[in-house]
Amino acid sequence: MGGSDVIRVVLPSHLRRLASIQGEVQLEIAGAVTQCSVLDALETRYPMLRGTIRDQDSKRRRAFIRFFACEEDLSHELPDAPLPAAVAAGSEPYLIVGAMAGG
Amino acid sequence: MTGVRVLVGTRKGAFICSSDGTRQDWDVTGPLFGGWEIYHVKGSPADANRLYASQTSGWSGQVIQRSDDGGKTWEPVGNKFSYDGTPGTHQWYDGTPHPWEFARVWHLEPSLHDPDTVYAGVEDAGLFKSGDGGQTWVELPGLRGHDSGSSWQPGAGGMCLHTIIQDPANPARIFTAISAAGAFRSDDSGQTWRPINRGLHSEGIPDEDAEVGHCVHRIAMHPSRPSVLFMQKHWDVMRSDDAGDSWHEISGNLPTDFGFPIDVHAHEPDTIYVVPITSDSLHYPPDGKLRVYRSRTGGDEWQPLTAGLPQRDCYVNVYRDAMAVDSLDECGVYFGTTGGQVYASADAGDTWSPIVRDLPAVLSVEVQTLP
Numbered sequence: 001m002g003g004s005d006v007i008r009v010v011l012p013s014h015l016r017r018l019a020s021i022q023g024e025v026q027l028e029i030a031g032a033v034t035q036c037s038v039l040d041a042l043e044t045r046y047p048m049l050r051g052t053i054r055d056q057d058s059k060r061r062r063a064f065i066r067f068f069a070c071e072e073d074l075s076h077e078l079p080d081a082p083l084p085a086a087v088a089a090g091s092e093p094y095l096i097v098g099a100m101a102g103g
Numbered sequence: 104m105t106g107v108r109v110l111v112g113t114r115k116g117a118f119i120c121s122s123d124g125t126r127q128d129w130d131v132t133g134p135l136f137g138g139w140e141i142y143h144v145k146g147s148p149a150d151a152n153r154l155y156a157s158q159t160s161g162w163s164g165q166v167i168q169r170s171d172d173g174g175k176t177w178e179p180v181g182n183k184f185s186y187d188g189t190p191g192t193h194q195w196y197d198g199t200p201h202p203w204e205f206a207r208v209w210h211l212e213p214s215l216h217d218p219d220t221v222y223a224g225v226e227d228a229g230l231f232k233s234g235d236g237g238q239t240w241v242e243l244p245g246l247r248g249h250d251s252g253s254s255w256q257p258g259a260g261g262m263c264l265h266t267i268i269q270d271p272a273n274p275a276r277i278f279t280a281i282s283a284a285g286a287f288r289s290d291d292s293g294q295t296w297r298p299i300n301r302g303l304h305s306e307g308i309p310d311e312d313a314e315v316g317h318c319v320h321r322i323a324m325h326p327s328r329p330s331v332l333f334m335q336k337h338w339d340v341m342r343s344d345d346a347g348d349s350w351h352e353i354s355g356n357l358p359t360d361f362g363f364p365i366d367v368h369a370h371e372p373d374t375i376y377v378v379p380i381t382s383d384s385l386h387y388p389p390d391g392k393l394r395v396y397r398s399r400t401g402g403d404e405w406q407p408l409t410a411g412l413p414q415r416d417c418y419v420n421v422y423r424d425a426m427a428v429d430s431l432d433e434c435g436v437y438f439g440t441t442g443g444q445v446y447a448s449a450d451a452g453d454t455w456s457p458i459v460r461d462l463p464a465v466l467s468v469e470v471q472t473l474p
Contacts, residue, residue, distance in 0.1 A: 014138045015163060018179065048179035052163035056183050064162040098162040 005029055007038055008093040015053070015096070019046040024093060033088040035067060036079040053096060068095040105473060107429045108173065109437055109458065110154065111445055112141035112467035117156055118445075119174045120458045126435055126449040129458045135177065136168065143424055145211050146173075146471045150218040155237060157208040157223070165207055167223075167237045180237035184208070184225055187244035193227065194256040203227045203247070210424060212267035216274075224264030228255060228281040230293065243293040246279065251298060251315040258282035258318045258337070259383075265423055266322050270329040270346075278332065278347065283318035286334070288347050299347030303336060321423040323365045325372035333375050333402070335365040335423070340377055342402050353402025358389050364426035368451060369434040373401035376428075376436060376452060378421040386441075387418035395438070397452050411455035412446065419444070424467035431472055439465025 009025040016022070027041040036059065043050045054061050059079060061067070066075045070084045070092050086092035109120040109129075116134030135141075139158045147153040156168040156177070165184065168177045190203035206226040214220035223231040223240065229247045231240045246264075255262060263282055270276035277293050280286045285300040298315050308316040318337035325331065334341040334350065339360050341350040354360035359379045368374035375398050381389050388394060393412045396405040419440035429435035436452050439445045443462035448455045 012162070014160060017137070018163075018166060048166070051165065051182045052160075057185065062162065062164060101161065 005033060005088050006090045007033060007041075007087060008090055009038060009042060010093045010095045011049075012096065012098040014098070015049060018052065019048055021046070026090075029088075032080075033083050034080050035074070035077060035083065038083070038094055064099040064101055066097045066099050068097055069093070105431060107431070107435060108146070108151075108471040108473060109427075109445065109447070110144035110146065110174070110467075110469040110471065111439055111462065111465060112144050112156070112424075113439075113443070113463040113465050114140055115463035117141040117144050117158075118459070118462060120445065122458075124431055126429075126431075126447055129447075131459050132174075134463075135174070136166075139166070140207075141466065142207060143210050143467045143469070145213060145469045147213040147218040147221075148215050149213070151471055151473055153213070153218040153236075155211045155213060155221055157211055159207040165205070167208065167211075169237050181233065181239050184223070184229075184231055184240050185242070186229060186247070187242040190247075192253060193262060194254055196257060198256075200253070203229070205229075206261060209263045209265045210267055212269065215269050215271055222267045222277075224267050224279065226261045226263040227257075228262045228264040228284060230264055230267070230279060232293070245289070245294050246287060246296045249287070249296050249298070251284070254315060255281065255284040256316070266319070268322060268324050268332075270324075271326045272329050276329070276346070278322060278324070280319040280322050280334075282320065283316060283337070285315050285317040286319050286322060286332075286347055299343070300350070301348065302343075302350030303341065304339070305337065320363045321365045323367050323375070325367040328372045331372065331401075333365050333367060335362050335377055337361065337383060340365065340402065353398070355398070355403035355405055357396055357405050358394075362421075363423040364421055364438065366426045366428055366436070368436075369428050369430040370432075371399070371434075374399045374451070375402065376426065377405075378426070378438065380420060386420040391416050391418060393417040393419065393440075395436070395452055395455075408448075408452040408455070410453060411448075417442075422466055424469075425465050427468050427470040429470045429472045435470065437468050437470055439468040441465065 105124040111118040116137040118133030142157040144156040152173045154170040158166040192200035195201035210224040212222040219236040266280035268278040287296045303317045321335045330346045332343040342353045362380045395408040419442035426438040436448045441464040445458045
């Protein structure tokens with residue numbers, strides 16, 4: 001996996017409002033498409049999202065944030081593990097989701 | 104035309120209520136930052152157009168918002184709050200050591216002189232400062248690093264630093280208060296701190312007169328008399344006449360001395376306001392009657408203020424940061440409730456009316472008096 005792919009990312013509504021994003025985000029990823037590389041690219045384009053999805057220092061996912069794609073829960077995959085091919089190819093979105101915790 | 108701008112933080116967003124000097128008709132805008140908890144919104148005393156807001160969420164953590172145009176537009180600024188060095192531990196509810204973990208900003212206190220300088224009181228208790236308009240934050244570690252720090256423990260709402268008061272006569276002097284550690288004072292611009300809790304008496308801690316461990320809910324000061332402090336503690340309303348070196352009780356004839364906010368009239372340093380709440384387990388007013396109590400004698404003698412406030416079937420709470428005063432000739436007093444009402448009095452508390460009735464639960468109320 002490599003080259004430059006366009007990845008589709010869907011954010012929860014409260015983060016879309018924070019970053020003034022309409023609809024999906026499309027990101028070009030150079031190199032391996034992983035949780036880490038997707039979030040790096042996302043935070044580079046939208047610096048106000050730093051700290052809202054993962055810790056700014058440890059890069060650990062915030063406890064009430066989940067990552068879904070292709071009808072699978074990828075929240076507990078290693079940050080540098082390759083994402084599914086359909087995500088890397090842009091045919092399926094990478095979903096960043098707020099855990100169902102009421103509120 | 105003079106006017107006021109009331110800055111309201113709620114469980115689900117912020118609201119700005121504006122009126123002219125009569126304070127009769129209000130324009131309410133919002134929700135800003137809808138869906139997020141807004142713990143506090145406060146304007147700079149040095150520039151009324153500069154506002155700071157603490158925006159938090161259990162899902163996505165802390166965001167700090169800044170406005171440079173009086174709240175018309177906002178931009179997210181820095182949200183990285185890293186404790187200085189190795190954070191260490193404080194006491195957990197059960198008395199075991201618990202690592203210091205940043206949760207949220209409870210209170211933002213802009214500098215009296217510089218719009219770009221602002222203090223942040225955070226949970227777990229710590230004091231941070233920004234000198235660049237909120238873009239970057241550094242801890243003032245002398246407070247958390249006080250010898251007593253490892254013994255501090257959370258109150259029911261978390262271990263929060265909720266009160267920051269700057270002494271207008273002495274720029275090096277800062278007061279803070281922490282639930283449930285107590286009050287602290289720095290005389291060197293926040294580098295070193297000493298507990299100022301002598302005279303406080305709290306059941307529920309091993310030594311009821313301990314140097315630290317008291318659940319101080321709020322402290323207030325009149326800027327013309329900075330050595331006099333008023334405190335609403337978990338139980339007891341207290342006063343100090345020596346900048347916190349010692350305290351004495353002024354609960355007097357209050358129906359209950361439990362409560363959260365306390366504030367001082369803008370022009371009368373001995374006129375103070377509290378909202379008595381039934382008890383620590385019954386967070387609503389006694390007898391279902393929402394009453395602000397005013398003392399014109401600096402404590403001990405209190406008068407209920409009820410005109411325009413519900414006097415039956417009212418079971419809301421008023422949080423510690425949810426009361427404020429304006430500085431117009433006839434001092435205005437404001438408070439917000441967990442039921443979403445924001446009440447205003449344009450006559451120092453004699454009569455009240457709601458600015459707005461049906462907001463989300465109100466976490467904080469601040470007022471700007473506009474030229």
